[in-house]
Amino acid sequence: MARSMCWHCQSEVTGEYFCERCVKVQPVSKETDYFTCLGVPRRLTLDPKKLEAKFYELSRTFHPDFYQTKSTAEQTISLSNAAVLNTAYRTLRDPIQRAEYLLALETGSVKDIRTSPPADLFEEILELQDTLEEYRTSDRGSDQGHQLRAALQAEQEGLERRKEEMESQLRQLFADWDKLQDTGEATSPARAERNRILKQMRDLLSHRTYINNIVNDLAATIA
Amino acid sequence: MAYSDKVVDHFNNPRNMGSFKKDEEGVGTGMVGAPECGDVMKLQIKVQNDTIVDAKFKTFGCGSAIASSSLATEWLKGKTIEEAQKIKNTDIVQELNLPPVKIHCSVLAEDAIKAALTDYQQKADTQPIDTK
Numbered sequence: 342m343a344r345s346m347c348w349h350c351q352s353e354v355t356g357e358y359f360c361e362r363c364v365k366v367q368p369v370s371k372e373t374d375y376f377t378c379l380g381v382p383r384r385l386t387l388d389p390k391k392l393e394a395k396f397y398e399l400s401r402t403f404h405p406d407f408y409q410t411k412s413t414a415e416q417t418i419s420l421s422n423a424a425v426l427n428t429a430y431r432t433l434r435d436p437i438q439r440a441e442y443l444l445a446l447e448t449g450s451v452k453d454i455r456t457s458p459p460a461d462l463f464e465e466i467l468e469l470q471d472t473l474e475e476y477r478t479s480d481r482g483s484d485q486g487h488q489l490r491a492a493l494q495a496e497q498e499g500l501e502r503r504k505e506e507m508e509s510q511l512r513q514l515f516a517d518w519d520k521l522q523d524t525g526e527a528t529s530p531a532r533a534e535r536n537r538i539l540k541q542m543r544d545l546l547s548h549r550t551y552i553n554n555i556v557n558d559l560a561a562t563i564a
Numbered sequence: 565m566a567y568s569d570k571v572v573d574h575f576n577n578p579r580n581m582g583s584f585k586k587d588e589e590g591v592g593t594g595m596v597g598a599p600e601c602g603d604v605m606k607l608q609i610k611v612q613n614d615t616i617v618d619a620k621f622k623t624f625g626c627g628s629a630i631a632s633s634s635l636a637t638e639w640l641k642g643k644t645i646e647e648a649q650k651i652k653n654t655d656i657v658q659e660l661n662l663p664p665v666k667i668h669c670s671v672l673a674e675d676a677i678k679a680a681l682t683d684y685q686q687k688a689d690t691q692p693i694d695t696k
Contacts, residue, residue, distance in 0.1 A: 463595045466604050470624050547599030554602035554624075 348414070358402060358422075366403070368418045374446055375429035384522060385440055385515035387433065396430040440515065441546060447539055459548055466555050469496060473562055490563055497559040500552050507549045514542050567627055568661035574631035579638050582620045584608045592684025594676040598668060603629045607676035609640055609648070611684055616640045616648060621676075628666040632656050632673035640677065645684070651677055 346353060347360035347367065354360050354367055357380075369378055376383045379395050401407075403422040408415050433439045476489040518538050521531065567575070583606065584591045590611045597604045603625025610618040619637035623630045635656055640648055656662070656670035 458595060458597055460595055463597060463604050463606065466624065467595075467606055467622055470622075543599075547597070550599055550602040551597060551604065558624075 348418075358399075366408070366415055366418050366422070369422045369425050373425075375432050375442060378425060378429045379433060381433070382522075383443065383446075384519045385436070385443060386512075386519050387439070389434060392430070392434060396426065396434075399426055436515070437511075437546065437549070440511065440542060443518075444539060444543055444546070448543070459544075459551070462548060462551055466551060469493075469555055470558070472496075473558060477562060493559055493563050497556060497563070500556050500559070504549060504552050504556065507545050507552070511542065511545050511549070514538055514545070518542075567631075570635075570660050571627055571631040571662070574634040574660070575627040578621075578630060578634045580618075580620050580634065580641075581622065583622055584610055584618075584620060590684070592680040592682075592687065594679030594681070594683060596672055596675045596679055598625070598629075598672050600668065601625065603669070603672060605629060605633050605672050605676045607633055607636060607673070607680050609680045609684060611645065611688075614644050616643050616645070625672075626666070626669065628660070628662055628669040629672060631660055632662075632669045633676060635659060636673045636677055645681060648677060648681060 347363060347365060349365040350360060350363035352360065352362045358369075359366055374383075379392065379399065381387055381392060381395060400423065403419050403426060405416065405420045405423060408419040411419075431438075432442050472489065472493060476486065476493060479486045479489060481487075481490070517534075521534055521538065524531070584593075586593050586608075588610070592609045592611065594607045595605070596607075603623070605621065605623045605625065607621045608619065609616045619640040621633040621637050623633045636651065639651055639655075643651075651674065653667070653670040653674040656673055657667055660670070662670055
């Protein structure tokens with residue numbers, strides 16, 4: 342984590358989280374992304390064990406309990422670092438949130454990621470919500486209630502399968518992304534590949550969220 | 565943060581909930597979604613002689629999204645196409661007193677209005693206009 346100057350001794354900071362000269366803890370900058378913050382590469386397939394180990398290590402490093410005898414400035418830094426670290430870990434440990442976060446980071450520079458709303462999926466969701474409403478207001482013990490429930494259950498299973506399929510496509514895209522990062526090429530085919538991955542990822546993540554919502558509604562209603 | 569009274573009112577008594585047939589003459593349909601939260605909004609307008617005579621919506625999402633689209637349909641009725649274009653999400657934010665975390669709901673409603681207007685105009689361009 343490159344920082345220009347130590348807040349305490351004003352010397353150039355060369356250490357990662359501490360000033361090497363005066364050994365004071367350094368604030369994690371607000372602009373530091375979560376990958377850098379946790380000291381992991383900007384990849385979508387991360388080893389959860391390694392990520393967890395790194396999080397525990399840094400948690401110990403910044404834990405406010407260890408700064409109780411230090412100056413107020415150091416206590417404040419440790420507290421805010423610990424908070425950033427928690428958010429960073431919570432975001433990165435979940436593969437979906439990690440991908441959403443990476444997209445936000447990457448698309449800051451790729452403005453041309455425009456996705457068209459999935460009209461068919463919206464129609465489907467609206468229709469399903471109508472059926473759900475019908476079931477909610479129906480007499481659940483009646484034949485009609487039973488039929489509706491069976492139909493909704495079948496829909497739920499179908500949607501869950503689609504969600505799983507999307508997640509497996511996402512995992513493939515994650516792998517593609519990491520592979521591209523590893524080659525580190527800046528050629529125009531590499532750029533095209535990068536944009537393809539980001540766009541497909543954006544679409545899949547959005548569609549997954551819509552499906553996830555309706556699946557949750559279905560599950561909650563017919564449970 | 566609690567919802568404002570106006571949001572609660574629109575949520576409990578949504579105005580103009582429902583839908584028109586998509587292929588009905590003079591009907592424009594806008595369907596939009598918010599990928600962040602998964603809310604889905606459908607807003608439809610019925611136009612006669614360049615004026616929106618009726619509007620309907622169906623929204624599946626949070627209270628603010630429902631209130632935003634409900635309010636939008638109220639505002640759309642009686643407006644000309646040109647006037648409707650001018651509805652801004654900030655107007656909705658102000659009217660409903662939406663907190664910062666719910667501003668995207670009003671954006672969704674504005675997008676839905678724009679989509680419905682575009683759909684209507686595209687249909688009008690490809691179909692003979694009813695001049696009765």
